[in-house]
Amino acid sequence: MALLEIRNVSRRFGDFLAVDNVSLEVGAGEFFTLVGPSGCGKTTLLRMIAGFDQPDTGQIVLEGKNLEGTPPEARNVHTVFQSYALFPHMTVEQNIAFPLRMAKTADDQIKPRVAEALEDVRLADKGKRYPHELSGGQRQRVALARALVNRPKLLLLDEPLAALDAKLKEQMQLELIELQREVGVTFIYVTHDQGEALALSHRIAVMNHGIIEQLDEPSKVYGFPKNRFVADFIGTCNLWEGTVTSAGERDFVLDLDGIGTARAIPNTTTKAMPQPGQRGCLTLRPEKLRIAADLAPLPEENSAAGKVHDFLYLGDVTIYIVNLDQGARIEAMLPNAASGRTRFFEVGDPVKIAWRVDAGHFIDG
Amino acid sequence: MANQPAAGLRARMARWPVTAPPTLYLVLFFLVPTLIMVLASIQYPGEFGGLSPILIEDQGHTRLDITLENYQRAVSETIYLQLFLKSLWYAIVTTVLCLVLAYPLSMMIARSNKKYRDLLLLLVILPFWSNFLIRIYAWMIILGPQAALAKGVNAALGAVGMEPVSLLFSPFAVIVGLVYVHLPFMILPLYANLEKHDPTLLDAAQDLGANAWQRFWKVTFPLSLPGVYAGAALVFIPALGAFAVPDLLGGTDAIMIGNVIKEQFREARDWPFGAALSFVLMAVALLAALAAAWAGKRYQQQAD
Ligand SMILES: Nc1ncnc2c1ncn2[C@@H]1O[C@H](COP(=O)(O)OP(=O)(O)O)[C@@H](O)[C@H]1O
Ligand SMILES: [Mg+2]
Numbered sequence: 001m002a003l004l005e006i007r008n009v010s011r012r013f014g015d016f017l018a019v020d021n022v023s024l025e026v027g028a029g030e031f032f033t034l035v036g037p038s039g040c041g042k043t044t045l046l047r048m049i050a051g052f053d054q055p056d057t058g059q060i061v062l063e064g065k066n067l068e069g070t071p072p073e074a075r076n077v078h079t080v081f082q083s084y085a086l087f088p089h090m091t092v093e094q095n096i097a098f099p100l101r102m103a104k105t106a107d108d109q110i111k112p113r114v115a116e117a118l119e120d121v122r123l124a125d126k127g128k129r130y131p132h133e134l135s136g137g138q139r140q141r142v143a144l145a146r147a148l149v150n151r152p153k154l155l156l157l158d159e160p161l162a163a164l165d166a167k168l169k170e171q172m173q174l175e176l177i178e179l180q181r182e183v184g185v186t187f188i189y190v191t192h193d194q195g196e197a198l199a200l201s202h203r204i205a206v207m208n209h210g211i212i213e214q215l216d217e218p219s220k221v222y223g224f225p226k227n228r229f230v231a232d233f234i235g236t237c238n239l240w241e242g243t244v245t246s247a248g249e250r251d252f253v254l255d256l257d258g259i260g261t262a263r264a265i266p267n268t269t270t271k272a273m274p275q276p277g278q279r280g281c282l283t284l285r286p287e288k289l290r291i292a293a294d295l296a297p298l299p300e301e302n303s304a305a306g307k308v309h310d311f312l313y314l315g316d317v318t319i320y321i322v323n324l325d326q327g328a329r330i331e332a333m334l335p336n337a338a339s340g341r342t343r344f345f346e347v348g349d350p351v352k353i354a355w356r357v358d359a360g361h362f363i364d365g
Numbered sequence: 366m367a368n369q370p371a372a373g374l375r376a377r378m379a380r381w382p383v384t385a386p387p388t389l390y391l392v393l394f395f396l397v398p399t400l401i402m403v404l405a406s407i408q409y410p411g412e413f414g415g416l417s418p419i420l421i422e423d424q425g426h427t428r429l430d431i432t433l434e435n436y437q438r439a440v441s442e443t444i445y446l447q448l449f450l451k452s453l454w455y456a457i458v459t460t461v462l463c464l465v466l467a468y469p470l471s472m473m474i475a476r477s478n479k480k481y482r483d484l485l486l487l488l489v490i491l492p493f494w495s496n497f498l499i500r501i502y503a504w505m506i507i508l509g510p511q512a513a514l515a516k517g518v519n520a521a522l523g524a525v526g527m528e529p530v531s532l533l534f535s536p537f538a539v540i541v542g543l544v545y546v547h548l549p550f551m552i553l554p555l556y557a558n559l560e561k562h563d564p565t566l567l568d569a570a571q572d573l574g575a576n577a578w579q580r581f582w583k584v585t586f587p588l589s590l591p592g593v594y595a596g597a598a599l600v601f602i603p604a605l606g607a608f609a610v611p612d613l614l615g616g617t618d619a620i621m622i623g624n625v626i627k628e629q630f631r632e633a634r635d636w637p638f639g640a641a642l643s644f645v646l647m648a649v650a651l652l653a654a655l656a657a658a659w660a661g662k663r664y665q666q667q668a669d
Contacts, residue, residue, distance in 0.1 A: 050572055072571045085569035089587045098583070102574030146573065 001064060003028040003186050004049070004154060009058035011044050018044045020210035021058070026154075026188060031180050033189045035197035036207030037233065042190045045207075046156050049188065050079050062153060073102070078147040079156040082163065084139045086131040086146070092118070093127040096146045103150055117145040120179065137168050141175075148183055157189045161196065173199055194234045198222060206230050222285075224268055224361050231283040231363070236319075238289075238330050240282040240360075244274045251357055256282060258328030262302035263357045267364060274364060281363045286333035288359040291320060293345070295352045303354040306330070308345045318344070322351060406640035407431045414634030435641035445625070445642065449649055452622040455536070456605040457653075459543040463551040463600045464593065466544070471555035471592075472585070475562070482560075489552050497546075501613045504542055508533040508614070534616025542610040547603065551596035558592025559585070590661065597657065602650050622646055 002025035011019040019041045026032045034042045047053040049060055051072035060067045067075060078099070086095050096114045105113070118124050121141035131139055140160060147155055161169045161176075177200060180187050191197055197204050198218045205215045206229075214226040225231035228239055242256035251265045252274055264282055266273050274280060290301075297303035306324035313336075320332045332353055334344060345351060408431060409417040421430040439445055474485045492500060507514060510531065519529040532538060562585065570580045608623030615621070622642065629639025 052568060052571075072568075073574050073576055077572075079569070079572045081565055081569060083563070083565055085563070085565045087566060087570075087584060098570070098575075099573040102579060 002026060003030075003063060004188075005059075005061040006045075006049075007059045007061065009045070009048065009055040009060060011041075011048060011053065012056050017210050019048070019055070022210070022212055023058075024205055024212060024215060026186060028186055029184055031177070031187045031189065031200060031202045033191060033197040033201035033204045034207055035191055035194055035204055035234075036213075038192050040207045041210040042192075042207055043158055046079070046158055046188065046190055049154070050077055050156055051075050076153040077156060078152040078154075079158065080143050080147050080160045082159045084131075084143040086139055086142055088131055090130075091127065092123065092129050092131070092134070092142050095131070095142060096149050099146065099150045105150070113149060117149040120148070120182065121145045121175075136164055137172060140164065140172060144176075144179065148179075148185060151183065151185060154186050154188065157187060159191055160189075162191075162193075169196075176200060198234070206233060208233070225283060225363070226269070227363060228281055228283075231281075231361075236286055236331060238282075238284045238286065240284065240328065240330075242280065242282060244276050244278045244280065246276055247273050254280075254282060254362075256328070258326050259304050259324055259330075260326050264360050264362050265358045267362050270364065272364065274362070278364065280365060282360040283363060284355060284360040286319060286331045287317075288355055289330070289332040290354045291322070291332040291334060291344075291351055292354075293349065293351060295354055297354045300357050301354045302357065303352060305350065305352050308347055308349045308351055310347060311345070320345060320351070322353060324353075402640045402643060405636055406435055406644055407433060408637050410635045410637050414636070416636055432637075435637045436645070438638060439641045439645045445622070448620070448622045448625055449645070452605055452646075453649060453653065455539060455543065455607075455621060456601050458540055459547060459604040460551075460597050460601045462540070462544045463548050464597065467548060467551035467555055467596065471552050471559050474552075474556050475559035486553075486556065489549050493549065497609070498613075500545075501542060501610060504538070504545065504614060505533060508538050508541065533614065534618060536615070536619045538614040539611045539619045539621070542614045543604050543607060546607075546610060547600040550599040550603075554595035554599065555589065555592045558589050558595075562588055587665070590665075594657070594661070598654065601653065605650055605653075606646055 004026040006022055006024050009019060009022050010017065022041075022045060034045065036042055044053065048055050049067075051067065051070060051074075054068070062075070062077070087098065090098070093114050096117050097110050100110050100113060114127070115124070118127055121144055123138060123141055123145065126134065126138060126142075131142065134142065143160070161172050164172060173196060176187075176189075189197075189200060198221070201218055203215065204218055204221050206213045206221060208229050214221055214230045216224075221230060221234055225234060225237070231237045231239060240256045240259055242254040242259075242262075244252055245255050245261065246253045251263050254262050254264055256262055262282070295303070304324050304326070306322040309321045309323045309329065311321065312319040315336070317333050317335050320334065322330050322332060324330060330353065404419065405416055408419055411417045417430065419430060420427050423430075470489075474482055474489075477485060506512060509515065510533065515532045518532065522529060566584055566588075567580050570584045575583060606623045606626075607621055608627045611619055611621045611624055612627075615624075623646075626639050626642045626646070629635045629642065633639075
């Protein structure tokens with residue numbers, strides 16, 4: 001049985017449907033992420049799980065018990081707020097002891113458990129400090145320790161790393177993964193940062209306009225996006241529209257707008273062979289493209305020719321924007337593996353691109 | 366390095382136009398009068414009121430003619446001690462009642478829709494726009510024996526076989542008047558404090574298992590203590606020295622130390638004694654403030 005079940009939950013603000021008939025299940029011990037652009041309803045969904053808001057329709061079920069009518073203080077669910085919401089008049093220790101005191105934990109147990117929680121987030125020496133005496137990252141860890149100290153069934157995190165700078169963010173991501181594994185509490189993590197979602201989660205729900213567009217493991221969401229929105233929102237992606245011209249046994253031929261003809265394999269999820277005349281979209285990640293000044297495509301490859309329009313040097317890789325001779329603009333990525341060599345092409349250089357028949361992911365319709 | 370003192374001097378000169386007027390104001394209208402009062406409190410009264418000269422000719426020598434008698438009288442005569450204690454008691458009751466009445470109101474205003482907050486605050490200070498005496502006279506009518514309130518109370522007392530009471534000219538009337546007059550001074554600092562509270566702190570407390578009662582006592586109230594202290598000081602100090610309200614509403618039964626002090630400067634024409642009483646009153650207020658600060662510390666330590 002799933003730990004948390006969300007069944008057909010909707011929430012309307014006036015005319016605006018913020019959460020639209022969402023259903024999902026989260027298993028015990030899972031690191032589950034809700035990702036989507038700002039305003040897609042992530043916080044609204046999270047607040048309903050925490051109990052701060054009620055669904056207009058649908059049910060939220062925790063360990064088989066419908067939570068309707070259970071106030072937030074009676075739910076075995078804790079939240080890490082984006083602003084941390086540490087109590088400014090309490091020391092770090094007092095903040096962490098707060099949920100234990102509310103749960104009427106025996107006095108002689110509070111001290112060791114607070115100490116242990118501080119140990120978990122590596123703040124053992126900061127217990128006597130007040131929140132305003134801590135750095136952003138330290139406050140973040142206190143908020144985590146406070147929310148985890150009495151081991152809730154479920155921890156909700158609403159964009160907890162959004163206020164941190166890039167370097168600290170990466171470090172905190174690693175710490176979060178470790179912490180979650182250590183304490184074994186189920187995490188529901190909300191972010192608008194798709195990279196963060198991919199890095200942290202066991203499973204990801206991609207949300208848009210209040211609905212879940214796709215719910216899958218990170219590699220599936222990235223490799224096999226269900227639709228154009230997911231393909232575009234998660235990572236960078238070339239979206240090539242085209243018409244199917246002929247279908248074979250294992251693959252089919254597409255006429256891609258602005259690119260030319262190419263062979264492709266059917267959608268790996270639906271496995272349906274498209275019919276000639278059908279339109280669809282071939283999604284292709286930039287790292288799956290081969291790009292060279294001159295190349296002879298292998299038998300299992302498609303190819304096209306164009307000119308370098310621009311490039312983005314990112315250190316580890318360089319992204320090349322290529323205008324194909326047929327009119328389309330595509331993105332290709334090359335790792336900067338050779339030392340000292342910062343770029344392979346100049347703007348205006350003629351180049352050829354090639355990709356394996358099974359490199360793209362075809363989205364029907 | 367060489368021009369740094371000059372630069373410092375220039376910076377100080379530049380600050381003068383800003384800091385000088387308020388400093389001058391405080392010296393002229395606070396420090397100097399206080400010093401005059403200190404002197405007055407150790408002088409002898411003049412023959413026809415006022416003060417006798419501080420320097421007198423005595424057997425060909427000029428000497429200081431000062432005394433501590435006024436203070437001795439002020440702290441040793443039981444009548445004044447009783448009045449100090451009674452005034453202290455009235456001021457404490459007034460402060461506590463103001464706090465109890467103002468807190469929920471301030472909280473309601475602070476948590477109401479932003480659109481209505483200014484209007485609600487305006488309503489709080491609206492009574493200030495009418496004359497103080499008129500407002501107190503209004504209370505004389507409300508509490509008076511002919512008004513519905515007193516009639517109702519006495520009818521109820523009569524029904525259970527008790528003697529009728531006079532609401533007006535009683536300690537009750539004085540407390541009502543003091544609370545009424547000072548309530549806004551509690552509401553405003555409390556509101557200013559409560560309005561700044563971050564509502565997500567309450568969400569967090571609730572999320573971590575605190576019910577409404579615990580959210581108030583563990584989060585809202587401790588965070589509002591600066592506002593409570595400010596409001597308490599603004600109510601307690603003027604209430605302790607009040608004379609107009611007990612004059613009008615208290616009758617002979619419920620006069621306060623403020624009435625006696627006023628009397629020394631007016632009818633009794635004993636300025637030195639009035640001044641000495643004022644300073645004893647100031648000492649009482651300071652002691653009360655220290656006691657409150659100490660109690661506040663204890664409360665916070667207990668919360669740990
Ligand atoms: N209390 C509310 N009243 C009206 N509209 C709201 C309220 N809360 C959220 N919304 C709207 O619902 C939408 C989703 O909000 P939210 O769940 O906060 O998005 P996200 O967290 O994904 O950025 C937004 O358009 C927001 O304006
Ligand atoms: Mg949000």
